[in-house]
Amino acid sequence: MREEITADHPEVPVFTDRIDESILEVFKQKPTIRTPLVFQSELMERARVQRRRIVLPEADDDRVLQAASIILTNDVSDIVFIGDEKTIRERANNRGYNIDDALIVDPADPAYLSRYVPELARLRAKKGMTEEQAAEKLKDLSYFATMMVHMGDADGMVSGANHTTAETIIPSFQIIKTKPDTSIVSSVFLMLMADRVLVYGDCAVNTNPTPAQLADITVSSAETAIQFGVDPRIALLSYSSGASGTGADVEAVVEATRLAREKNPDLLIEGPIQYDAAVDPNVARKKMPDSPVAGRANVFIFPSLNAGNIGYKAVQRSSGVVAVGPILQGLNKPVNDLSRGALVDDIVNTIAITAVQAQN
Numbered sequence: 001m002r003e004e005i006t007a008d009h010p011e012v013p014v015f016t017d018r019i020d021e022s023i024l025e026v027f028k029q030k031p032t033i034r035t036p037l038v039f040q041s042e043l044m045e046r047a048r049v050q051r052r053r054i055v056l057p058e059a060d061d062d063r064v065l066q067a068a069s070i071i072l073t074n075d076v077s078d079i080v081f082i083g084d085e086k087t088i089r090e091r092a093n094n095r096g097y098n099i100d101d102a103l104i105v106d107p108a109d110p111a112y113l114s115r116y117v118p119e120l121a122r123l124r125a126k127k128g129m130t131e132e133q134a135a136e137k138l139k140d141l142s143y144f145a146t147m148m149v150h151m152g153d154a155d156g157m158v159s160g161a162n163h164t165t166a167e168t169i170i171p172s173f174q175i176i177k178t179k180p181d182t183s184i185v186s187s188v189f190l191m192l193m194a195d196r197v198l199v200y201g202d203c204a205v206n207t208n209p210t211p212a213q214l215a216d217i218t219v220s221s222a223e224t225a226i227q228f229g230v231d232p233r234i235a236l237l238s239y240s241s242g243a244s245g246t247g248a249d250v251e252a253v254v255e256a257t258r259l260a261r262e263k264n265p266d267l268l269i270e271g272p273i274q275y276d277a278a279v280d281p282n283v284a285r286k287k288m289p290d291s292p293v294a295g296r297a298n299v300f301i302f303p304s305l306n307a308g309n310i311g312y313k314a315v316q317r318s319s320g321v322v323a324v325g326p327i328l329q330g331l332n333k334p335v336n337d338l339s340r341g342a343l344v345d346d347i348v349n350t351i352a353i354t355a356v357q358a359q360n
């Protein structure tokens, strides 16, 4: 393994080669220190256990090609690209990326379109979509790749290096749809602190969730936390701890907390609670001494996208903590969105996360 320290992200090691196990051993001897390196190696190990096939519709982006090369070289998952096979392989070869084992699908291939066109028209019939319109939609590779996942030709999709969040995730809302036990798709970030992983939701999708939607975000975030090794103690954040503050926004969090507890009585949930009372045992003793979550929270639910997006970026950019995500939750099959500023390492992580989400 070689590490490149980038100017953008001085603290984040970038994988450019096969991981050297002897270096990982040094980190593993200190199990309480979860660095991005250890997180990534554990993630890759988990993805390998049940190998999955991930479709990447953005083969025209060098970062995506490089990430795929790392995933394939480390035997993490199978990769599918969409586009012209000769062009994609030549581009990868010219840049020294090994994508020999990737499958490349031509989006005009009738073997796929003959199945995808009628199925997309069927799925969108209530919106009046004809087969002709479905065929037109499938020229958009976000739709084609999402259909690959829906039809079982791929197990998950990662996109967004060159597309907006809306372009990447709306096809999944329309085609893959939300799981029966939740009303909305939402997201979390895994915040890789020096000594633990914190989970922040929803920092990327839902702008102003209702109390019922906030309750769904809470339960989905707890499920994602468990999936990635965090035993959830959940704080529904507010400017109030208990009844210390008042207002409509506080009342909304009171109601969301009630609904989340009702939805899953087994979860440890506190709300409304301020961030300091949620995370700091000394503050918790003063503000909420009887709470089993206060001072020990590790899953933080923000009341709005304004709060969540600003909150995660403030922590990430002011402390050097690595933020992994957004990880979408609540879809029937996994699709994940990349920031257009994503580093190769972010893309590698997102592919491995998607592969883990696709496991049984």
Ligand SMILES: CC(C)(COP(=O)(O)OP(=O)(O)OC[C@H]1O[C@@H](n2cnc3c(N)ncnc32)[C@H](O)[C@@H]1OP(=O)(O)O)[C@@H](O)C(=O)NCCC(=O)NCCS
Pocket (backbone or CB within 6 Å): 165, 166, 169, 170, 173, 174, 178, 183, 184, 185, 186, 203, 204, 205, 206, 207, 305, 309
């Ligand atoms: C997610 C987002 C793109 C959806 O866009 P939108 O304009 O609300 O989408 P629409 O209302 O046109 O809905 C499109 C479809 O998605 C569905 N949908 C929208 N939000 C959804 C959600 N959270 N979960 C499930 N389905 C959803 C709608 O029901 C609709 O389905 P339909 O076409 O079958 O009727 C929008 O909420 C958004 O911009 N969020 C903020 C994203 C952002 O800027 N994040 C910060 C950086 S990552």
Ligand SMILES: CC(=O)OP(=O)(O)O
Pocket (backbone or CB within 6 Å): 203, 204, 309, 326, 338, 339, 340, 341
């Ligand atoms: C999640 C998020 O905020 O993404 P971006 O930085 O691309 O807007």
